[in-house]
Amino acid sequence: MDMPNNEVRNLRFDEYHSGEHLRNATKQAIERKYQDFLIVDVDAHHYESEHHREVFQYIESPVIKRMALESFNRGGRSSFLGGEVGYQDIGGRVTRHWLRKHEKTPATPHKDITTTLRWMDAMGVDYTCLFPTPMLFLGTHPQPEIESALAQAYNRWLCDRILAHEDRIISMLYLPFNDPEAAYKTVKEFGGKKGVVGFMVTAPRYKPVHDNAYMKTYRLLEEMNLPLSFHAAYTWGDQALKMTNRFIGVHALGFMWFNMIHMTNWVINGLPERFPKLKVMWIESGLTWAYSLMQRLDHSYLMRTSDCPSLKRKPSEYMREMYFSSQPMEVPDDPSILEATFKMINAETQLVWSSDYPHWDFDLPGVIYDLPFLSEKSKHNILGGNAARLFNLPLKPVKKIPNVD
Amino acid sequence: MAEIFVARADDMADGDRRIVRTNKGEIGVFRHKGAFHAYANRCVHSGGPACEGVLIPKVIELIAEDKTYQGQTFSEDEMHFVCPWHGYEYNIETGVFAGDSKLKLKKYQIVERSGDVYIVA
Numbered sequence: 294m295d296m297p298n299n300e301v302r303n304l305r306f307d308e309y310h311s312g313e314h315l316r317n318a319t320k321q322a323i324e325r326k327y328q329d330f331l332i333v334d335v336d337a338h339h340y341e342s343e344h345h346r347e348v349f350q351y352i353e354s355p356v357i358k359r360m361a362l363e364s365f366n367r368g369g370r371s372s373f374l375g376g377e378v379g380y381q382d383i384g385g386r387v388t389r390h391w392l393r394k395h396e397k398t399p400a401t402p403h404k405d406i407t408t409t410l411r412w413m414d415a416m417g418v419d420y421t422c423l424f425p426t427p428m429l430f431l432g433t434h435p436q437p438e439i440e441s442a443l444a445q446a447y448n449r450w451l452c453d454r455i456l457a458h459e460d461r462i463i464s465m466l467y468l469p470f471n472d473p474e475a476a477y478k479t480v481k482e483f484g485g486k487k488g489v490v491g492f493m494v495t496a497p498r499y500k501p502v503h504d505n506a507y508m509k510t511y512r513l514l515e516e517m518n519l520p521l522s523f524h525a526a527y528t529w530g531d532q533a534l535k536m537t538n539r540f541i542g543v544h545a546l547g548f549m550w551f552n553m554i555h556m557t558n559w560v561i562n563g564l565p566e567r568f569p570k571l572k573v574m575w576i577e578s579g580l581t582w583a584y585s586l587m588q589r590l591d592h593s594y595l596m597r598t599s600d601c602p603s604l605k606r607k608p609s610e611y612m613r614e615m616y617f618s619s620q621p622m623e624v625p626d627d628p629s630i631l632e633a634t635f636k637m638i639n640a641e642t643q644l645v646w647s648s649d650y651p652h653w654d655f656d657l658p659g660v661i662y663d664l665p666f667l668s669e670k671s672k673h674n675i676l677g678g679n680a681a682r683l684f685n686l687p688l689k690p691v692k693k694i695p696n697v698d
Numbered sequence: 699m700a701e702i703f704v705a706r707a708d709d710m711a712d713g714d715r716r717i718v719r720t721n722k723g724e725i726g727v728f729r730h731k732g733a734f735h736a737y738a739n740r741c742v743h744s745g746g747p748a749c750e751g752v753l754i755p756k757v758i759e760l761i762a763e764d765k766t767y768q769g770q771t772f773s774e775d776e777m778h779f780v781c782p783w784h785g786y787e788y789n790i791e792t793g794v795f796a797g798d799s800k801l802k803l804k805k806y807q808i809v810e811r812s813g814d815v816y817i818v819a
Contacts, residue, residue, distance in 0.1 A: 300719040301704060304750055314782075317745045388751055388782040654784060657744050698719070 309392040311408045311651075312695055315415035318657050319697050325662050327417030331677035331690050332658055334413070334421040336524070336576050336618050336647035339405045341425040341447060347454065351446035357439065374443065377430040378529045380540055387653045406459045412650055413461065417658055419677065419692045422684075423455070423464050424493065426652075429526040432498030437471040444469035448483055456488030461691060463684060465491035465522050470498060473506035480510055484517050490684040491520035493576070496551035497528040503562035511564065515571040520616070520683060522574040525552045548621075549582040556586060556612065561594075563603020565611040572683060574616035577649060581623050584634045587612050613639045616683060618647040619675070620656040632666045641671050645680045701809055701816040708813060710734075713753060715779075722819045725806055726750070730777055730790045736806035736817045737793045746783030748803060753779050756787070756796065 312319070322328075341348060345365050352358035364373030382390035398407040405423075413421050425447060434440050444467045455462055466483050469475040483489050492514065494502075514521050527547025529535060534550065537543045552575050559565070559573070575583070587609035594601065594608050604611070617638050625631055638644060649655045661667070661675050681688055704716050710729040717739060718725045724739035726749020741748035755772035762768050778787040778796060787796040793803040807818040 301716050302719075304715060304717065317740065317747055321745060383785040384754075386752055386754065386780040386782070386785040386787075659744065 306388070306392065307395060309389070309395040311389075311393075311396060311411035312415040314389055314392075315412055316697055318417075319415045319695055321657065321659055322415075322417030322694050323697070325417075325659070327658060327662075328690060328692065328694055330673050331420075331681055331686075331688050332418050332646070332692070333677040333680035333684070333686060334416075334418045334648045334650070335574070335645045335680050336424060336620060337409070337421045337650045338424050338426045338652055339409060340427070341451075342427045344405070344450070344454075348443075348446050348450045351449040351453075352442050353445060354438075354442055357442045361443075374427065374431065374439070375434050376427070377433075377527075379527075379543075381653045383653060389651055390653070393651070402458055403454050405455060406462065409462055410459070414693045414695060416648065416650070417692055417694055418648070419690050420461050420463060420680075420684075420686055421648075422490065422680075423451075423462050424524060425467065428467060429495050429524060430497065430528060431467075432470060432495040433528050433530060434471075437469070437475075441469040441472045441475040444475070444479065445482075448479065452483065452486045452489070456486065460488075463488045463490045463686075465489075465493040465520065468492045468494050468510075468521075470494045470507075471500055473504070473510065476507070477510045477513065480513050480517070480519070484513075484519060489519075491522060491572075491574075493522045493524050494555075496523050496525045496555060497531070497547070498551070501558050502555050503558045503564060508567070511568050511571055515568045518570070518572075520572040520574050522576050522616075523552055523555050525549070525575075525577040527551075549578050552578045553582055553586055556583075557590065560590060560608045560611050561601040561604070563601060565614070566603050566605065572616065574618065574645070574683075576618040576647065577620060578617075579621050579623050580617060580619065580631075580634050580638065580644075583612060583617055584637050587637060609637075613637075613643065616643050616645055616679070618645055619661065620647040620649045621654045622656055622660050624660070628665055631664070635666075641674060642679060644675045645683065646676045699818050701818055704734075704736075704815040704817055706813055707734075707810060707815050710815070715749065717747075717749060718817060720817075720819050724749075725817055725819060726779075727808070727815070727817060728753075728779065728790055733791075734808040734810070734815055735790060735793070736808055737788070738804040738806075740803070741781040741783065741786050742795055742801045742803065743781065743784055743786050746781045746786075748781040748786065748788060749779060751780040751782035753777060753790070754787075756789075 349361040398404045431440050448466045525548040527543050529543050534543050534547050590608035646661050662672050704727045715728045725736050726739045727736045739747050739749040756776040756778055758773050760768040777790045779790050780787050793805050795801040809816040
């Protein structure tokens, strides 16, 4: 009988540490030698609603600011920003969603800097493009001026409190897309700020991307060489999605649905021809939607060129020049299916890895690194090189992977 | 293979668990309905700490004889433990993954002797 000094521990559900939660991910990072090359996460999140008291101080309109602060003081009984029906934590099964309130952080830097760096290092990430969480649903708010006010306040808060103080955290800032003039002013105001590497449109909304009102914003982004991204999400308020009765349904479809519509409008209205140097990225829809939509649009285009006279090439050829974030990456049992998808979207240069951490369906770098059909060079491109070129980031790894036994 | 001490049996009530760090990796030991079960603490999905999540019974759907849906409830027979990273659920008595019965966690033998609980790893 052997009685070695094996550590036996009890589980505790009254403490939490972002790095310790990802202890097994850190082991993977060490085993796979992530320290030796750059990893950029183009889509991760924090919970800006935990700092609404700070964020709301940045609201310019005194009337809206008062509404926001009063709403905050009344807590759950108020719905100033609305909300989205859902249960992302799978009824409490994804424990970090409810354990994270126990995480202890020092007084400085800002809590979101500390916790973000903890999970980045644990996972082996050098740079992270940070996005909000509840604001992903703000595009369906019935009052465009509320969306604009909060977008401006959040963007100012993020620049002041987070991006200005931490080089490894970057962001594509929220565009208040329901007010085209406000969207344009947002790019003007924040385009040159430290850590701002582009702008992001939350996909669930009902404004078509080809509306003439947006053209000056696209032109400005193109002139500033800043990418425009569309971050997927769902809304159970959508007429068609209302027919789904479980979160798995509204999530699986919703996260593709809105991006499929925006992509379709983007391409068939010839926006890639009007803005040939504008870099466009599609975030958090996985990859199968693009594989499918390329074939659907090409098939119809050949018979209906009169519907899209601006196009000089097949729709898929324009789509193949855009960028796609990887998460949530579908992993079919047969890897040749995924390999075909990678080929279809020209993954070697256009696919950019993302974690979506800390959300329920996050991916680790291993989803790319462990693929049997990729070369080392391709893995490095997808995990960091492509994003570094897109965001003009240094190629030298700066992560600090913690020691684990 | 070695026997590794986990706990005094009396110190683990039903529903308790221990995580044991060994040179084979971490192993989760559960006590459920009086019996002990031990599995590798590494999820078949992306390597998460599968044994460190919540315990929750399998969800079952109530379908009447006329095939109409009558709601959902928790199973009284099948307990799951859930990987806290993404929600992969495992049968606590078999270690079989609820989403695909071809997948299961590595199971370790339990030895009870003189009121002590050991795993063989």
